[in-house]
Amino acid sequence: MTRPRPLVPRGDPADTVRVVGEFGVIARVLAQAGKARSAEVGPGDDAAVVRAPDKRIVATTDVLVEGRHFRRDWSSPEDIGHKAAAANLADVAAMGGVASALLVGVACPPDTQTAWLEGVAAGLAAECAPLGAAVVGGDLVAAASDSASVVISVTALGDLYGRPAVLRSGARHGDVVALAGRLGWAACGLAVLRRGFSSPVAAVAAHRRPAPPYAAGPAAADAGARAMCDVSDGLLADVSHIAEKSGVIIDLDRAALTEACLEPTGTLQQVAAALGADPLSWVLTGGEDHALVATFPPRVALPEGWTAIGTVRAVGKKKPAVLVSGEAAASVVKSVGAEGAGHVHFG
Known part of the structure; x- marks a missing residue:
């Protein structure tokens, strides 16, 4: 029989991923996620199910690495969530599409504050909300023991709603x-x-x-x-x-x-x-x-x-x-x- 993890108040320095555990953190993060208009099945199963009215799916991925794409001393966790979402949502828009859902993977050191991850989740949700999109799934893993950096990988899904995808290859003389x-x-x-x-x-x-x-x-x-x-x-x-x-x-x-x-x-x-x-x-x-x-x-x-x-x-x-x-x-x-x-x- 597994022993229950000790309860640690939010904001306590000990309120880390190591203490709260993978599923405890995921539960807290999902509480911030919001709801995707297109989701038939959201987080909690092996995979999400997202409606695609156009029957074509726009898909794009970006990876943000701490120290390369963001710094925690320069940006709040909410800022970082907004930035991570924007990088992907803009790619969907650049194809002529509208974003419908995000999948988010995070690799972080075990001593990462749980409240910090909740802040990132809140930023992701806030950036998605005006589009009717939300985080519908993802993964949380421990970073290498010798790493102090957080890595955030975001995959955005979108719909073209009958439009032709606008590619980089279509420019013509006189445009x-x-x-x-x-x-x-x-x-x-x-x-x-x-x-x-x-x-x-x-x-x-x-x-x-x-x-x-x-x-x-x-x-x-x-x-x-x-x-x-x-x-x-x-x-x-x-x-x-x-x-x-x-x-x-x-x-x-x-x-x-x-x-x-x-x-x-x-x-x-x-x-x-x-x-x-x-x-x-x-x-x-x-x-x-x-x-x-x-x-x-x-x-x-x-x-x-x-x-x-x-x-x-x-x-x-x-x-x-x-x-x-x-x-x-x-x-x-x-x-x-x-x-x-x-x-x-x-x-």
Whole structure:
């Protein structure tokens, strides 16, 4: 007969995964999960059952590693939950879909505070709730004994509701490149935190909790967008995926980007002046804002919330590439003082 685990009050330093145990923690976390509109069977069985009205499922996965994607001394557990959900929900929107459910796997050291995991779960639920989505299952495992880091893996499921999936490969000569959402804010907030500051609050909050324009993805698909992606690694880096997959040249308009993303006396400009940085470097190469970029046929009216920032050209005898007002991306990266076109894993 197994002995019952000792009861430890929430908030007590001893209230850890080691003491509460796997199923005790899962019960607490699921209490924060909310309910997915599409779930026929939620957490508690070997697997969840999620309705797929379209009979096609959009699926995507992101992994967040402590020290690489988040720091517990910079972000609350709720912030981290919001961020983990946003990274995946934005990918579903970038296909023209609407997220329906999340599956979440967590590997953590045994001394991880149970209350911290509950906070992450609350952040996940809050980010999902406006979309009618929720966490419907997952896994909790112990990290390696010599690891002090938490790893969070999130898989999002979504539905296209009869729309064609918008791929990276559909851009065509003459298309208009357009942006929905904001760029540069998360990178600005990261630069502030790295200097040991916690303000401006708006910039730091953007790093902690991205604000993807979820509704803009399906709206773009309905309007006839031919290619789309979310900006997770940096505008130049992510738009290059569209250029490569579509076999085109994408020429971003520097003036249009500046007008769309940089207010003359706005937060990004002020922080850049204080740090001796070029705010355009954050707009062009900063990731984790999860804005959406799409290409539209030239005579299509852009949906609300979308702003034109460039054009698509045929490659001719050249290779697929990204330009900024006709200048090679590499030259622009150098001119704005950025280290590269965007985030590079293993770089």
